[in-house]
Amino acid sequence: MSKVSSSEYKRWRSATRLVRGGTQRSGFDETSEGIFMTSGYVYDSAESAEAAFKGESARYIYSRYANPTVTMFEERLALLEGAEYCVGTSSGMAAVFASLLSQLKAGERVVASRALFGSCHYIIQDMLPNFGINVQFVDGTDLVQWEAALATPTKAVFLETPSNPTLDIIDLRKVAKLAHASGARLIVDNVFATPILQHPLDFGADIVMYSATKHIDGQGRALGGAILTNDAEFIDDCLTPYMRHTGPAMSPMNAWILLKGLETLKIRVDHHVRSAIIIADFLSDHEGIERVLYPGLDNHPQHKLAKSQMEEGGTMVTFELIGGKEAAFKFLNALEIVDISNNLGDAKSLITHPATTTHQRLSEEDRAHLSISDGMVRLSVGLEDCEDLLEDLDQALKVMRCG
Numbered sequence: 001m002s003k004v005s006s007s008e009y010k011r012w013r014s015a016t017r018l019v020r021g022g023t024q025r026s027g028f029d030e031t032s033e034g035i036f037m038t039s040g041y042v043y044d045s046a047e048s049a050e051a052a053f054k055g056e057s058a059r060y061i062y063s064r065y066a067n068p069t070v071t072m073f074e075e076r077l078a079l080l081e082g083a084e085y086c087v088g089t090s091s092g093m094a095a096v097f098a099s100l101l102s103q104l105k106a107g108e109r110v111v112a113s114r115a116l117f118g119s120c121h122y123i124i125q126d127m128l129p130n131f132g133i134n135v136q137f138v139d140g141t142d143l144v145q146w147e148a149a150l151a152t153p154t155k156a157v158f159l160e161t162p163s164n165p166t167l168d169i170i171d172l173r174k175v176a177k178l179a180h181a182s183g184a185r186l187i188v189d190n191v192f193a194t195p196i197l198q199h200p201l202d203f204g205a206d207i208v209m210y211s212a213t214k215h216i217d218g219q220g221r222a223l224g225g226a227i228l229t230n231d232a233e234f235i236d237d238c239l240t241p242y243m244r245h246t247g248p249a250m251s252p253m254n255a256w257i258l259l260k261g262l263e264t265l266k267i268r269v270d271h272h273v274r275s276a277i278i279i280a281d282f283l284s285d286h287e288g289i290e291r292v293l294y295p296g297l298d299n300h301p302q303h304k305l306a307k308s309q310m311e312e313g314g315t316m317v318t319f320e321l322i323g324g325k326e327a328a329f330k331f332l333n334a335l336e337i338v339d340i341s342n343n344l345g346d347a348k349s350l351i352t353h354p355a356t357t358t359h360q361r362l363s364e365e366d367r368a369h370l371s372i373s374d375g376m377v378r379l380s381v382g383l384e385d386c387e388d389l390l391e392d393l394d395q396a397l398k399v400m401r402c403g
C-alpha cells in the first residue's frame with residue numbers, strides 16, 4: 001500500500017504520470033523499474049525489526065503487506081486516478097471482494113446495480129447473504145429504484161458503468177448523493193470505462209476498483225486488480241488489515257508487467273476508442289444487425305449522461321444480431337481476425353457471446369431483465385488496423401446472413 005506524497009508528480013499531465021509516476025530507482029540507477037522478487041526483507045538489528053512491527057518505522061516488512069515493485073504500480077495508478085491511496089490486488093475479483101468484505105459486517109446492507117460482470121453478481125447475490133449481509137439489486141439506470149432502495153440505511157453501494165455487456169450508463173453524481181444520504185460508501189467498478197476515460201471519485205464515488213487484467217495490462221499477460229480511494233478511514237480500519245491478514249496481494253512480477261502496461265495505457269485507449277467509434281458507426285448501418293449499443297452514439301439511451309461523465313464512449317461495442325444464438329455463433333465462427341474470448345481491453349480484438357459465457361450462470365429471466373439476448377455479442381476493439389477489422393466484421397456478417 002502506498003500514499004502518494006510527491007507534489008512534483010502531481011504537477012504532471014496524465015501521459016507523463018503514466019510513464020514516470022511512482023518510479024523509485026534502486027542503487028543501480030536502472031532506467032526500467034526493478035522487479036523486487038522477494039517475499040521478505042532483512043533488518044540490521046533485532047531492535048529495528050521490533051520497531052518495524054510496532055509501526056515505528058516506515059519500511060518493507062513482508063510482501064503480503066507491501067513490496068517496492070507493487071508500490072511503484074500503486075503510486076502510478078493513484079496519480080492517474082487522482083486518488084490518495086491505491087492498493088494492488090492479485091486480480092480484479094480480489095479487488096471486488098476486498099472492497100466489499102473488508103468493510104461489511106453481518107446485519108449490514110448492500111445495494112447494487114443488477115447489470116454487473118457475472119462474478120461480481122455472484123459475490124453479491126450468492127456469497128454476501130452467507131455472511132448475514134442483506135442485499136438488494138436495482139436497475140442501475142432507474143433513479144427512482146435507487147431512491148427507494150437507499151431510503152433504508154445502507155453500508156455499501158456497488159455499481160458498474162458502463163455495464164457489462166449492455167453498456168448502460170449510471171448517473172454517478174446522483175447515485176453518490178443518494179448513497180451518502182443513506183450512510184453508504186459508493187464503490188464503482190470502473191473496468192469498462194478505464195482510468196483514462198472516467199474518474200468516478202470526481203463525481204462523488206468513495207472507492208474505485210479495477211481489473212488491471214484488462215486495459216491496464218492490455219496485452220493479455222497478467223492478472224491484477226486495484227482499489228483506489230481518498231478515504232483514510234476505509235484504508236486504515238478496513239482495507240489494510242484485510243489485505244495483511246487475508247493475503248490477496250499483487251505479485252511483484254505482475255506489478256511490473258502492469259506498471260509497463262500503464263506506460264502505454266493512454267496511447268492504447270485513445271486508439272481503441274478511435275476504432276470503436278468507426279466500428280459502432282459501421283455496424284449501425286449494417287444489414288443483419290438489430291441494434292448497436294455504444295455510449296458514444298447519439299442513439300444510445302444514456303448518450304447525454306455518458307458525455308457528462310466519460311471523456312469518450314469507451315473501447316467496447318455491443319450489438320445484437322438478427323437470428324438469435326444460431327446467427328451469433330455463425331458470425332463468431334466466421335471471424336478471421338477477431339478472436340473469440342471472454343477477456344477484454346486487449347491489443348487483440350476479442351468477441352464474446354455473453355448469454356453462453358460471462359452471463360450464462362444467470363437465469364433466463366435475469367438475462368431477459370438485463371436485456372442480454374441470445375443474439376447479443378460484445379466486441380472488445382483491439383489495436384489492429386481498423387480497416388482490417390471492418391473487413392473482417394463485414395465478411396463474417398455476410399457468412400452469417402448467406403450461410
Ligand SMILES: Cc1ncc(COP(=O)(O)O)c(C=O)c1O
Pocket residue numbers: 091092093094096117120160164189191192210211212213214223224225343
Ligand atoms: C467489469 C469487470 N469487473 C471485474 C472483473 C474481474 O477481473 P479479473 O478477471 O481480473 O479478476 C472483470 C473481468 O472480466 C470485469 O469485466
